[in-house]
Amino acid sequence: MSQYAKELEVAQLAVQRAAILTKRVFHEKAKGTVSKDDKSPVTIGDFGAQALIISALKANFPEDEIVAEEEADRLRGDPQLQDTIWELVRSTGLDDPAAERLLGGALADKAAMLDVLDMGKSQGGARGRIWAIDPIDGTKGFLRGGQYAVCLGLMVDGDVKVGVLGCPNLPVDDAAPLTADMGAEGQTDDEGRGVLFSAVLGQGAASRPLGTGALVEPRKRIAMRPIEEMAGATFCESVESGHSNQGESAQIAQRLSITNPSVRMDSQAKYGSIARGAGDIYLRLPTSKTYQEKIWDHAAGDLIVREAGGQVTDTLGRRLDFSKGRTLAENKGVVAAPAAVHGQVLKVVREVLKL
Structure with a gap:
C-alpha cells in the first residue's frame, strides 16, 4: 500500500x-x-x-x-x-x-x-x-x-x-x-x-x-490546464467582497489581459475547480491588515492544486504555512495558478497591491 x-x-x-x-x-x-x-x-x-x-x-x-x-x-x-x-x-x-x-x-x-x-x-x-x-x-x-x-x-x-x-x-x-x-x-x-x-x-x-x-x-x-494565452484564462474569487478585494482583482485581470469575467463562488470549490482545469487562477486578496486566514479554509485545497501541477502562495510569494497554529499567521492572501504562469500572475498582484 x-x-x-x-x-x-x-x-x-x-x-x-x-x-x-x-x-x-x-x-x-x-x-x-x-x-x-x-x-x-x-x-x-x-x-x-x-x-x-x-x-x-x-x-x-x-x-x-x-x-x-x-x-x-x-x-x-x-x-x-x-x-x-x-x-x-x-x-x-x-x-x-x-x-x-x-x-x-x-x-x-x-x-x-x-x-x-x-x-x-x-x-x-x-x-x-x-x-x-x-x-x-x-x-x-x-x-x-x-x-x-x-x-x-x-x-x-x-x-x-x-x-x-x-x-x-x-x-x-x-x-x-x-x-x-x-x-x-x-x-x-x-x-x-x-x-x-x-x-x-x-x-x-x-x-x-x-x-x-x-x-x-x-x-x-x-491536472491544471496549460495557459497558452492569458487572455483566455478564467480566474475565480470569493462571492463575498469582505473575503477578497474584488476591485483589485479586476485590476489584476485587466493587467494580465484576461477578458473572461471572473467566476465568483464560495468555498474551496474554487481550489478544486482550477485543479482540474475548469478554471485557471484563484485570487484571494486581503481586505484587512489584521485578518488571518484559518487553516481549515485552505489546507486541502492548497495540496490538491499543488499536486495537480499548480503553485499556491500568498501575495508576497510565500508558501502557505500551516505550522503556526489555527491560522495562517505568516501569510497574507492567496494566489493559486498553474506553476508555469504563477510567477507572472504574482508579479502583477504585487504591482497592483503595491507590495
Whole structure:
C-alpha cells in the first residue's frame, strides 16, 4: 500500500458521509441558522457533518489531534437544536456496510455527539499529526443552493500530506468549464453533480463522483490546464467582497489581459475547480491588515492544486504555512495558478497591491 493509503480512504469516506448529511439538511430541514461571534451563519449541517468526520477520525486514528471550526458550547444550552442535529447524525450513514464499519459506526448518544464535537479544539502547530476540518466551507453558498465544500486535510509536522474536498454542487464532469453563474443559486445536487477531490503529497490529485456508499470508481487523475494565452484564462474569487478585494482583482485581470469575467463562488470549490482545469487562477486578496486566514479554509485545497501541477502562495510569494497554529499567521492572501504562469500572475498582484 502507498503511504497514507488508509488516511486517504478514511478521509474520503468520512467526507462523503458528511456530504450526505449536508444534502439532507438542505433538502429536508429548515436551515436552522444561529449566529457566531463573527455574525456569519452556522447551520445544523455544520455541527452534524463535523460530528460525523471527527468520529470517523477518532475511530481510526485515536492519537491524532484535530483542528475544527465548530464547538459544542452553543449547543449545550439549546436542547431542541441538539435533538435536530442528533437525529441527523444518528440516521446518516453510508449504504455500504463495509465502508460504514471502517468509519467506526454510529455515535452512542447525544452526549457522545457533543463530546466528539469538542475534540476539534487542538491549537495546531508544527509537530505531530493534525487534521483540519471545515464541515461546511461556504455556509452562505450552502444556504442559497450555491457552491460549498466539506473539507478535510491531514498535516504532519506542519506539512499537508492528505487533502479531500467534497463538493456536492459542482459538476462531476472534470471537463465542464466554469461559468459566471456557477456560484449562483440553483446549483444544487441534481443528476451529474457532486464531486470528491483528493490528493496525497507526491502522489498527484484525483477526482471521482460523490457517492452514497463505497468510493465510486474509477478515480481519475486531474491536472491544471496549460495557459497558452492569458487572455483566455478564467480566474475565480470569493462571492463575498469582505473575503477578497474584488476591485483589485479586476485590476489584476485587466493587467494580465484576461477578458473572461471572473467566476465568483464560495468555498474551496474554487481550489478544486482550477485543479482540474475548469478554471485557471484563484485570487484571494486581503481586505484587512489584521485578518488571518484559518487553516481549515485552505489546507486541502492548497495540496490538491499543488499536486495537480499548480503553485499556491500568498501575495508576497510565500508558501502557505500551516505550522503556526489555527491560522495562517505568516501569510497574507492567496494566489493559486498553474506553476508555469504563477510567477507572472504574482508579479502583477504585487504591482497592483503595491507590495
